[in-house]
Amino acid sequence: MADDKKIIFSMVGVSKTIQQTQKQVLKNIYLSFFYGAKIGIIGLNGSGKSTLLKIIAGLDQSYQGNVVFAPGYSVGYLPQEPQLDDDKTVCQVVEEGVQYIVDALAEYEEINNKFGLPEYYENEDKMN
Ligand SMILES: Nc1ncnc2c1ncn2[C@@H]1O[C@H](COP(=O)(O)OP(=O)(O)O)[C@@H](O)[C@H]1O
Ligand SMILES: [Mg+2]
Numbered sequence: 034m035a036d037d038k039k040i041i042f043s044m045v046g047v048s049k050t051i052q053q054t055q056k057q058v059l060k061n062i063y064l065s066f067f068y069g070a071k072i073g074i075i076g077l078n079g080s081g082k083s084t085l086l087k088i089i090a091g092l093d094q095s096y097q098g099n100v101v102f103a104p105g106y107s108v109g110y111l112p113q114e115p116q117l118d119d120d121k122t123v124c125q126v127v128e129e130g131v132q133y134i135v136d137a138l139a140e141y142e143e144i145n146n147k148f149g150l151p152e153y154y155e156n157e158d159k160m161n
Contacts, residue, residue, distance in 0.1 A: 041106045042066040042089070047098035049084060058084050059096070083113065 042065065049059040058081040066072060074082045087093040088100060090110035102108070117126050128135050153159045 039068045039103065040065045041068045041103040042108075043099075043101045044089075045099040045101065047088065047096055047100065049081075049088070049093075049096040052095070059088075062098070086110070 044062050044064045047059055047062040048057065050057045062085070074085060076082050084093065087110075088096050090108050091100075092110065117123075121129075147153045147159075
């Protein structure tokens with residue numbers, strides 16, 4: 034079977050009731066994702082989109098019904114409101130995510146500075 038005809042994820046009769054409030058948020062959901070599909074979930078505020086995604090991501094395991102991944106597939110989840118480290122500035126958090134670029138810039142600066150030193154520009158080996 035071609036990969037794009039392959040179902041890699043299914044929800045089978047999934048329901049969820051919030052324990053504290055006894056509010057039913059999801060009721061008997063059936064859905065399947067084909068490999069490579071790009072899917073959006075739309076709905077009013079409070080209609081249960083985030084709840085559904087947390088169940089798909091495996092972060093919420095208190096539901097009725099079944100969630101099935103095809104063997105060899107897993108899920109990645111980018112939360113709407115990520116937990117950031119309180120001890121860091123926003124800039125530090127962003128830099129951490131692009132650390133390889135920060136490192137490359139630091140290395141570039143270091144090499145650039147050496148070009149200006151006689152110790153380097155007067156010594157072919159060091160220049161190389
Ligand atoms: N931890 C919770 N405690 C109480 N109610 C919740 C909780 N999580 C979600 N709900 C309720 O479940 C419903 C769906 O919420 P949610 O999945 O966040 O909706 P959406 O992402 O579509 O805006 C809302 O009515 C919300 O108030
Ligand atoms: Mg939401």
